[in-house]
Amino acid sequence: MPKIIAFHSFRRSTGKSSLAANTAVICAQQGMRVGLVDLNLESPSLAYTFQLEGQSIPYRINDFLWQNCTIDQAAYDITKHLETIWHTNISGRLTLVPANTQYSDNSHTLKDAYDIKTLNEGLLDLSLAIQPDLLILDTHAGINDDAVFALAVSDVLLILLRPDRQDYQGTAVIVDIARGLEVPQVGLIVNDVPNRFDPADVQREVEAGFGCNVAAVIPFSTDMVGMEHPRVLALEDPQHPIINTLREMISPYISL
Amino acid sequence: MSKIISIHSFRGGTGKSNTTANLATLAAMQGLRVGIVDTDIQSPGIHVLFGLETDDIGNSLNDYLWGKCTIKEAAHDVTSRVSPGIPGKIYLIPSSIKAGEIARVIHEGYDAGLLNEGFSDLLEELKLDLLLIDTHPGINEETLLSLAISDILLVIMRPDKQDFQGTSVTVDVALKLGVPSLMMLVNKIPLQLDLNNLKQEIERTFNAEVVAMIPHCDELMSLASEDIFAVRYPDHAVTAELKKVIQKMLA
Numbered sequence: 001m002p003k004i005i006a007f008h009s010f011r012r013s014t015g016k017s018s019l020a021a022n023t024a025v026i027c028a029q030q031g032m033r034v035g036l037v038d039l040n041l042e043s044p045s046l047a048y049t050f051q052l053e054g055q056s057i058p059y060r061i062n063d064f065l066w067q068n069c070t071i072d073q074a075a076y077d078i079t080k081h082l083e084t085i086w087h088t089n090i091s092g093r094l095t096l097v098p099a100n101t102q103y104s105d106n107s108h109t110l111k112d113a114y115d116i117k118t119l120n121e122g123l124l125d126l127s128l129a130i131q132p133d134l135l136i137l138d139t140h141a142g143i144n145d146d147a148v149f150a151l152a153v154s155d156v157l158l159i160l161l162r163p164d165r166q167d168y169q170g171t172a173v174i175v176d177i178a179r180g181l182e183v184p185q186v187g188l189i190v191n192d193v194p195n196r197f198d199p200a201d202v203q204r205e206v207e208a209g210f211g212c213n214v215a216a217v218i219p220f221s222t223d224m225v226g227m228e229h230p231r232v233l234a235l236e237d238p239q240h241p242i243i244n245t246l247r248e249m250i251s252p253y254i255s256l
Numbered sequence: 257m258s259k260i261i262s263i264h265s266f267r268g269g270t271g272k273s274n275t276t277a278n279l280a281t282l283a284a285m286q287g288l289r290v291g292i293v294d295t296d297i298q299s300p301g302i303h304v305l306f307g308l309e310t311d312d313i314g315n316s317l318n319d320y321l322w323g324k325c326t327i328k329e330a331a332h333d334v335t336s337r338v339s340p341g342i343p344g345k346i347y348l349i350p351s352s353i354k355a356g357e358i359a360r361v362i363h364e365g366y367d368a369g370l371l372n373e374g375f376s377d378l379l380e381e382l383k384l385d386l387l388l389i390d391t392h393p394g395i396n397e398e399t400l401l402s403l404a405i406s407d408i409l410l411v412i413m414r415p416d417k418q419d420f421q422g423t424s425v426t427v428d429v430a431l432k433l434g435v436p437s438l439m440m441l442v443n444k445i446p447l448q449l450d451l452n453n454l455k456q457e458i459e460r461t462f463n464a465e466v467v468a469m470i471p472h473c474d475e476l477m478s479l480a481s482e483d484i485f486a487v488r489y490p491d492h493a494v495t496a497e498l499k500k501v502i503q504k505m506l507a
Contacts, residue, residue, distance in 0.1 A: 011299050013269015042394055043267055142298030143358040165481040166301035173355045194478040222446055228417055
């Protein structure tokens with residue numbers, strides 16, 4: 001199996017998908033073969049982030065979970081697509097397994113719980129089919145079966161939180177679960193840090209509070225916000241300070 | 257006359273909990289008796305805004321749904337935690353923050369009908385003027401049921417394309433359910449956007465009244481949920497905007 005990195009958070013809207021997408025791009029830019037799986041079935045966004053609407057996407061992970069296709073039929077090598085849209089070169093490869101953004105179908109998937117074993121076999125089959133160096137899982141926030149599965153299979157768990165008391169309590173619960181599941185490496189990413197806060201203070205406070213390594217502190221920024229689509233800074237502006245921070249953050253986790 | 261108000265957004269992270277806590281506080285400051293039910297079972301958070309730590313939570317909504325207590329026994333009077341001297345009352349029915357209890361409800365589901373019974377019990381037994389329901393985002397069975405019994409649905413959205421798409425789903429559902437009053441609140445608006453144009457665009461798109469336009473607010477973010485914004489910043493423009501929402505709700 002390739003190394004599996006999961007992005008998770010207790011509260012929603014912490015920036016999971018955005019950071020997972022950018023991290024996947026950063027790793028592919030370094031020559032890695034990366035698989036990115038959208039496990040956020042309740043609110044999927046990766047196909048949207050990478051501007052795949054209008055492209056032919058006959059199958060998604062939802063179809064796989066409903067056993068309407070194999071996992072490799074729901075996996076798309078989007079490297080060329082990204083190179084074309086963003087006028088850039090990517091030396092590695094990025095394969096995306098998108099989730100359905102058709103809202104009506106979502107409720108179907110969520111309501112009739114699928115077998116978690118199917119998902120596990122799917123990741124194994126996906127690894128055989130696309131031979132990735134790295135699998136990145138974007139999860140649904142909170143405590144739910146999909147998320148616990150993602151935690152349980154990951155080698156590295158990156159937990160996002162904002163410097164906000166509503167995030168702190170829940171994050172402590174996630175950290176506990178990760179310890180219980182014996183996730184080999186756990187890092188916290190403190191995102192959306194107000195600019196008036198000192199990042200070093202935030203890091204110290206969070207590390208002391210959770211007894212857990214802080215992998216990155218990322219200041220609040222509207223640079224990822226776009227009118228039509230979220231901006232993928234790793235493609236658009238690879239030297240952006242946030243991308244440099246992510247690149248530094250991920251390097252110890254992906255070195256062999 | 258008492259009113260049930262569901263506060264919903266299609267996507268997460270729109271500021272539902274913060275807005276709900278502030279609306280409840282502003283209503284209580286006017287002397288009203290307000291209840292809040294946190295139905296966001298997967299990732300509860302609103303109790304934090306009222307200063308409830310894990311150990312301060314006795315019975316939770318989970319206990320009520322499992323038949324371990326009445327809903328009134330899960331109601332926490334948080335009025336004095338908000339600010340001393342508030343003439344009204346704020347009762348919070350929190351969701352459990354314990355991992356095992358969250359997992360159990362998610363796994364086993366719960367009787368949404370029981371939840372609705374709980375809402376009417378609360379109105380009656382605590383003599384509430386307003387009951388605010390902090391919902392889980394998206395459309396699911398529980399959300400549909402709370403929308404169906406609401407007098408007012410307050411939909412919160414951010415002005416981005418994904419929220420626009422999702423919000424139209426919520427609005428369609430609300431119309432089909434015949435929710436008597438639909439109000440929109442636009443939150444976290446990037447400062448460079450023109451508020452008037454945006455408001456017109458949203459009212460045209462959803463054919464619903466926009467009751468508040470709230471720009472991104474550095475003070476709110478920096479408050480880090482340590483306190484209720486409307487208490488800390490009573491004269492702030494955001495507080496004034498939220499007061500207008502209360503007036504509309506009571507009208």
